[in-house]
Amino acid sequence: MDYKGSSIISVDQFDRSSLTTLFELARRMRPIADRKEHSKALDGYILGNLFFEASTRTRMSFASAFYRLGGEVNNTVGVTFSSISKGESLEDTVRVIEGYCDIITIRHSVAGTAKIAADYCSIPVINGGDGDAEHPTQALLDAFTIFEEKQKIDGLSIAIVGDLRFGRAVHSLAKLLCLFKNLKIICIAPEALQMPQALVAQMKNHGFEVTLTDNFENGIKDVEVIYKTRIQVERHSGELGEFPSKASYILTKDKVINGCKKDVTILHPLPRLAEISTDVDELKQNAAYFRQAKNGLLVRMALFLLVLGEDNKM
Numbered sequence: 135m136d137y138k139g140s141s142i143i144s145v146d147q148f149d150r151s152s153l154t155t156l157f158e159l160a161r162r163m164r165p166i167a168d169r170k171e172h173s174k175a176l177d178g179y180i181l182g183n184l185f186f187e188a189s190t191r192t193r194m195s196f197a198s199a200f201y202r203l204g205g206e207v208n209n210t211v212g213v214t215f216s217s218i219s220k221g222e223s224l225e226d227t228v229r230v231i232e233g234y235c236d237i238i239t240i241r242h243s244v245a246g247t248a249k250i251a252a253d254y255c256s257i258p259v260i261n262g263g264d265g266d267a268e269h270p271t272q273a274l275l276d277a278f279t280i281f282e283e284k285q286k287i288d289g290l291s292i293a294i295v296g297d298l299r300f301g302r303a304v305h306s307l308a309k310l311l312c313l314f315k316n317l318k319i320i321c322i323a324p325e326a327l328q329m330p331q332a333l334v335a336q337m338k339n340h341g342f343e344v345t346l347t348d349n350f351e352n353g354i355k356d357v358e359v360i361y362k363t364r365i366q367v368e369r370h371s372g373e374l375g376e377f378p379s380k381a382s383y384i385l386t387k388d389k390v391i392n393g394c395k396k397d398v399t400i401l402h403p404l405p406r407l408a409e410i411s412t413d414v415d416e417l418k419q420n421a422a423y424f425r426q427a428k429n430g431l432l433v434r435m436a437l438f439l440l441v442l443g444e445d446n447k448m
């Protein structure tokens with residue numbers, strides 16, 4: 135993929151070499167993220183950070199990534215404080231914002247919104263999550279974290295657990311993992327919340343051994359990575375009301391110590407609710423989810439530099 139000037143809408147845009155470029159640059163971002171080194175690579179650039187749906191990590195790490203590289207950020211948080219609440223269309227909103235900013239990041243509850251925004255403006259748009267469809271930057275930081283923790287992705291056994299039907303992070307992750315080889319994927323969810331058929335087919339067609347199960351304890355016992363997710367209640371209609379509690383599959387310190395491989399890596403896009411009990415945090419080697427959240431800053435810094443064509447300043 136040619137990053138410069140591109141909108142980042144889906145993980146489908148990536149190939150293995152564009153991932154390598156991104157991850158190498160992301161690693162070089164760590165001293166800048168930690169303020170041990172300083173950069174003005176994005177001096178003069180303005181980010182339009184448009185979040186029409188709840189967010190802490192994605193919104194703040196996009197903004198902090200831009201600030202750490204010397205840029206400025208204009209935030210819009212929630213529909214209430216945007217002219218969309220007056221009835222303005224998203225198409226008009228982004229056409230106006232392109233006059234004020236150099237790049238847009240957007241999160242919206244409706245699938246396909248980031249693509250519409252990109253189609254209607256001439257500056258790059260980065261998808262920060264569109265409904266239940268995609269969350270490409272989350273999948274990029276997830277894959278980066280697996281690399282950092284395991285030094286490889288090819289050949290790993292990965293359990294993906296929780297709301298696999300409505301979770302956009304796991305949809306993007308399942309597709310992105312198809313850039314790698316010989317994975318064993320165990321999708322752990324109640325039947326009503328299982329991974330969409332199309333994604334299971336994509337992984338199988340790619341040669342992965344894919345198992346669908348609702349048995350949490352069995353599913354996690356032999357894997358090298360557990361990717362836990364929250365039940366996406368906000369996207370459930372009434373008839374799914376009783377699933378959240380059944381589907382939580384709570385991971386405890388005891389289950390990690392007595393029911394998993396010793397060096398299992400535990401990931402979660404966060405926010406976590408009850409599905410990872412806080413005593414798991416004590417297992418510093420295994421519990422990688424806060425390192426994962428920090429990695430989001432590095433990956434988003436690298437992505438901005440590449441899309442804005444300023445990576446050569448590093």
Ligand code: NCD
Binds near residue numbers: 272363404
């Ligand atoms: C995820 C999301 O918004 O899809 N959160 C995040 O960006 N880290 C996962 C979630 O909300 O459960």
